[in-house]
Amino acid sequence: MIGGAERLLAQVVRELVEGGWRVVVVSTELQHMGPNDTISWFETVTPEVYALPRFLKPAQWRDFIDYLFASRRFDAVLLAGSRLFYRILSDLKKGYPELAIVDFLFNTDGHVKLHRDVMSLLAGVLCENAEVRDWCLAAGWRSHEITLVESRIDVTAYAEGPRPLDLVERLVIRPEDIVVGYSGRLSEEKAPEIFVEVAILCRQEPRLRFVMTGGGRLADEIERRVSRAPAETRIKVCGVVDDVKPYFTLYDVFVLPSFKDGRPIAVLEALASGCAVVASFVGGLPALVENDVNGYLVPPGDAAVIATHLLTLAADPNRLAALQIAARQVAERNFDRRFADASYARAIESAVERVRRSVD
Template identity: 30%
Template sequence: MKQPPLIVHLTYVLDFGGLETLLVEQINRMPADRYRHAIVCLTRYSDFAKRITRPGVEVIALNKPPGLAPEIHLQLFRLLRRLRPAILHTYNLTAIEYQLTALLAGVPVRVHAEHGRDAGDPDGSNRKHNLLRRLLVPAIDCFVPVSADLRNWLANTVGVPEAKNKLIHNGVDTDAYRPDPTAARPDGWPDWRDCFVIGTVGRIQDVKDHASLIDAFAQLRRLLPDAAPRLRLAIVGEGPLRSRLQRKVSEAGLDDVVLLPGARHDIAAVMRCFDVFALSSIAEGTPVTMLEAMASGLPVVSTAVGGIPDLVQEGRTGLLVPARDPAALAAALAHYASQLQLARQHGAQARLHVDQHHGMNAMVSGYLALYDRLSMTKTTPDKAIEPCAE
């Protein structure tokens, strides 16, 4: 029996994060008789790979060292010739250069997704990076931005033609992420039932600017001195800046009211312990954790960056503030901490919005339709890449 075509997903790392969650969910939910999948990590993968429930998905780490590492191109070339995928799907700037390798290896269909930008180029204006993207446009069959902001940037700044610029919104599992006031407290979680809990989830790195969130929380306690004893902040996630953030919390005398528990596997349960979701990022696409929070019935207080203004309805599902402005962030958080009923109303509207516009099935269907369309135009059922002679 002929096997379905293979899609190779090329990403920098497979670890706990929004992009990785979407990738794994897409693989788990896509019909098994339509496509097979393999994940190639330029650097490494962690226990997060265990979230792949689809049988037969190979996960490969290339262990790329820092820097250019031209030997990785050769390693990937040989791997692609062995695997003979019908489609290569790369993710973000760190993987885009390998589209040329895929072209030389004879991969018929080449897709590149832009899920957001990093702290080094939050507005996407880096000329060197954009030149690289522009030079690779002829080698890429379709760019997939996950927000209207990214789509417009690809069109107007990078120069991706409309025919190659396909917006597919991120999705969330609205069955797993939902309000449940009767749910038990997660294992190891503090007993904060009588507190107002501000929560955030995400990798602890520069682009998330958690330092501003800690500063905003300290200012919030001064803004609402009567409520200060019951205010709490939880920053859930792992990353290179976690120890630095913990020192900042300790130096501010906030150890008793700020929690940094690291990565957790029970995010849906943790979300139900929050009263508001906060995001202090300086750059974003459409953050998955924000979708998860809104599906959980939480109002959002966030910086107005990337695709977030398209997701958060100001004054209806949340409040938006400028990036790197702890005072504005504190004032917005105070708005909900002092009006609990309003927070619940906006949380209910957030759940309704995600349920109607950002379901996981719609996202998977979007990628499936894209793969089908490109495969029909660039491959035939009997076409395969001939392996290299050894």
């Protein structure tokens, strides 16, 4: 039951399906990434995907959800930020006492307030990073009810190597250029406007080239800001792309200036691609980026500090190369999902077992 974080959740659904689960996806919020919404990411994994805003008016959502629960024999609900489901959990639990409800928390902002209100109805909580786990312990969860499943990727799918020739030609990238990238959702919490501001601040360094991919609510605003930037600002907005991997191969540095975040997949992809990372000191990002090892952590929203780091790296190519080598090494050592100790499926199975024991 999802209301956000679709990219990671699509990976979760894939793991569950591959583990033998029948998964029904219900979304109460559509995140638009250009001309399409992100529901297509789930439709390639499981046949039952219901994006309620696509075909029902909000007043009809509850009736449809009641129909789903009456017609399917759900063992568990994995809740991920849907405000509607927080509101109706009490009714669902009364009607289906053996239902194991697990909440998936990505950061300590946002819907954690709603989480507190329904804690007594939940069988467990999935945490994406250690900061969230510590918050859950402080909130009253017992350690055996918390599962820390840190997001990971298949590092082998991301390649270091020469820049993709088609992108080099299309974006007119010179051999001496240092490409700084942003790939992700264009939404308030990710602060993509800060990336544009950084490009403006760095406009006097001709080797720094800025490239953005992604879509979202702020797409039009980003286009407006870029169109108003000084003429010498070297930034290209590419919009939504079918495959982001070639862009990560193109980037030398990846910048994520989020105001709030969890453990973003984009940073893992950047590190696996050998990009130095400059990211905000928020959420789970300090567990991914180590200052002066594989990148830099900066105060959220501080364009001037980000620009200073980029200008320093432009003046010191050996330092940049060292950060890039370390980035790939850190990804191979720490973020490859082939070597994960915990799994989403096992966490949900444990919650189902606890609920069944309590009902019996």
